[in-house]
Amino acid sequence: MPPVIDVVDLEKTYPDGSQAVRGISFSVEEGEFFGFLGPNGAGKSTTIKILITLLAPTAGQARVFGRDVRADATQTRTLIGYAAQEVGVDDDLTGRENLMLQGALYHIEPRTLRRRVNELLELVDLAPDADRQAGSYSGGMRKRLDLATGLIHRPQLLFLDEPTTGLDPQNRAGIWSYLEDLNRREGLTIFLTTHYLEEADRLCGRLAIIDHGRIIASGSPASLKAELGGDLVRLSFRGSDEETHAQRSRAAELLEGRAFAAAVRDDGSELVVTAREGGRALPQILRVLDEAQIYVDDLTLTSPTLDDVFLKYTGERIREDAPVQNWRNQRMAGFLRAGAGGRARRRP
Amino acid sequence: MEATQERAPAAGESLVSVDKMPRGLPKLASETWTLYVRQLKRLSRTPTIVVFSLIQPLIWLVLFGQMFSRIAHLPNAAQQFGGVSYLQFFVPTVMLQSVLFGAGQSGVGFIADIDSGFLDKLLTTPVNRLAILLGRVLGDLTRMALQILLVVLIGLAIGRFQTPTVSFYYGVAGIAAAMGIALLFALIMTGFNVFLALTTRNTEATFLIGNFLVLPLLFTSSAQLPIALLPVWMQNVARANPVTYAIDAMRSLLNGPAATPHHNTAVALLQALVILLALSAVTLTFATRKFRNTVA
Known part of the structure; x- marks a missing residue:
């Protein structure tokens, strides 16, 4: 069939x-x-x-x-x-x-x-x-x-x-x-x-x-x-900009290459750890940081969303609130177009 | 536990099959009827359209009818007016005016159906595309037929309060024929407005352009005054204006042969039919082509 x-x-x-x-x-x-x-x-x-x-x-x-x-x-x-x-x-x-x-x-x-x-x-x-x-x-x-x-x-x-x-x-x-x-x-x-x-x-x-x-x-x-490689653990630290930057760099060094962390990335304000199983990685991340006397100020664990998938492939997020235009006006004759509103379609 | 292939009672075989559907003309007729009935229902549920489209002709009849009431009796003019009161002379003008303005609705209705998504909904059915156009045009012609019938009745009613009273030369047959001429003009304007609407896809633009043309068309014709009383340059314009021929034919049919330049109802009617049929063929062809393009 x-x-x-x-x-x-x-x-x-x-x-x-x-x-x-x-x-x-x-x-x-x-x-x-x-x-x-x-x-x-x-x-x-x-x-x-x-x-x-x-x-x-x-x-x-x-x-x-x-x-x-x-x-x-x-x-x-x-x-x-x-x-x-x-x-x-x-x-x-x-x-x-x-x-x-x-x-x-x-x-x-x-x-x-x-x-x-x-x-x-x-x-x-x-x-x-x-x-x-x-x-x-x-x-x-x-x-x-x-x-x-x-x-x-x-x-x-x-x-x-x-x-x-x-x-x-x-x-x-x-x-x-x-x-x-x-x-x-x-x-x-x-x-x-x-x-x-x-x-x-x-x-x-x-x-x-x-x-x-x-x-x-x-x-x-x-x-x-699942293609994104698992859950995301976001860590942030307390202190001035230089202090948190230093803490993020050190934490990144310590976590890099560990079995529980698939990837570690510093996004400039948070340290983002990708973990296949976020729930299990969490205590291990904290133990490593605790032993090095780096204290975590805030921590979130999120599962990836389709928006993250979209982000991965396009480098941008889906715009959920962009205006929508009646599709038929796309085919409208050239003259008097001004009254029909702007065009939602993006140019390549 | 769910049985794998069990379906709820609402599911199942399609209720429609191409083999059992009517074909060709019977299919077109049945679908046109369905969509025509839709237009009639809408009309009956928006009485404001009917009421307000009455107020305008009423004002024209009363104000213009009064304003110019003495012109028709001036010594040199009476003959040009065919010996009737200005009110009676003016009735066909208001009839034609009603369809000139009323036809704008057809175009606007199309835009509303496009914007609401209703047209797309119709187009996903196996409906003959032409039925969508025909259903709407027939619905609009019905609305305008009602409007001009009411103009005639209002003219008669107001005419009762003046001497001579308004009376129509050929009776009901003449009224029906004059309405036919007005509706033929309505068809021309409907075609034009549908084309305009589908080209601009914009309600305001359609109204603006449509109405912009109506008044010059009316004023450069024999609609307000007998053609002989117009300045010479305007007489020339009026002779090239189809409104003149429609009005003259309607006047002959309503007020008798003396009301028109030829003093011959048959000639006036024939002239009008040839011109109006040719023009409606043109505008309807344009409208149909544009519509086919839109829905293709």
Whole structure:
């Protein structure tokens, strides 16, 4: 059986010359929860827009269920569902009407559709509010309705483009548990893009880290973090600048080369020790320093995050708060551009 | 313990299959209908749009109708006005004006759907792309048909308080035909506004450019005064202005053949149809192309 998503050497250059995607390849198997993690402007949305048949690639191949998404667009559309960070809901229609409209465009037989709509309203806890206009919904409710409209035809593959951007932590957690349910209980294959580290970490079984239109690392969140070599122990010392500097240098000399410390690095204010097993290394580090009469002022033990992974590969941190621009404006004609807001995409 | 292949009842086979879907024209028709009904529902739920789009024509009819009420009776002008009151002369102008301004909504509605992500949501379904355009245009034409019908009714109502009262030469058939001409013009403007909106992707720009064109179009035509009463240079401009032909045809249909330069309703109607159909073919072609580009 072919993979659910199969992408080979995919490229996208917009008419304005910006290269959003520069030759990426990956595949997603049935039942996977696969994620694209990267900052805004990395090429995540562009890739998803190609996969959901809304955008033509410049080069390369994109296949969904073994079919070319361009050549077999109609067929592809019947198999996939989609929800984006922009909530694609008509505020003048009720929740139920939004679902019925979407279902009618898939030509689902009316009786089946009515049943499916009720089922989905229950699933996303909107049944009591089904006949109110969506404009009166809270942000979290609109998001849930949007998710439900993407599921109306029982897609075999769900695409989510930054699904929780703009939601407060509580609603975000709510959406996460719906998504986990869909993937684990119903076996729905999900492709998600996000610039939230926590979201990628919690939801994705496997992810690709993408930046400047290239995949720079991929694997399960645990394996990516394991590549960093273990936990980080950060030590700081008391005293004037010269004194702490001297203490850090001496401590570094003492810890360097020990079995429990994979790497020792002085970052200018703290001494950072990488340890395969931080909990076990901690007492040993302290014993060594104690014997040398170097007294630790403050100490933290952290497990590596995906941000550290991103940092390792790109030399910078993910910008979680960068502004996002409607992707269609990227393709806007040159004149009168000024009104459409700045461009979020970074130049190479 | 979880059974490996057990799925919850909500999961399972896809509810849609390409083989069972209608094809071609029936598919397009059914999808256009679905999206047209959406527009009607929106319209019925935002009564402010209908109410406010009524206030403007009301003001025009009352103020202009009064302001110029004596012109139509001046000794040398009466004949040019076709022997009717200025109010009655002015009714087709306000009808056309309503569609000129009203068509801006179509373009703006598209931008709203793009910005909200609703368009993308529609595009991920197997919907025929043309149905999205048709559903919206038909919905907007319905709204404007309502608006101009109300203009006619308001004209009749106000006309009751003056002598001679407002009365239409060909009755209901004439009103319907005049509305048809106005809607044909609405189609031209809708095409233009959709093109404008999809090009600028900006609500303010679309409104600004759209409205910027409307007033000059109206004032350099026979909309406010019979063409013979305009200065000569403006008469020349007016003869090149499609608004003149639409207005003249509508006046013939509402106020009788004496209301237009040719004194012939059929000629006025034929001229208007040829010009307006040609123009709507142009703007709709541009709009459709731009739309196909946008969603391709």
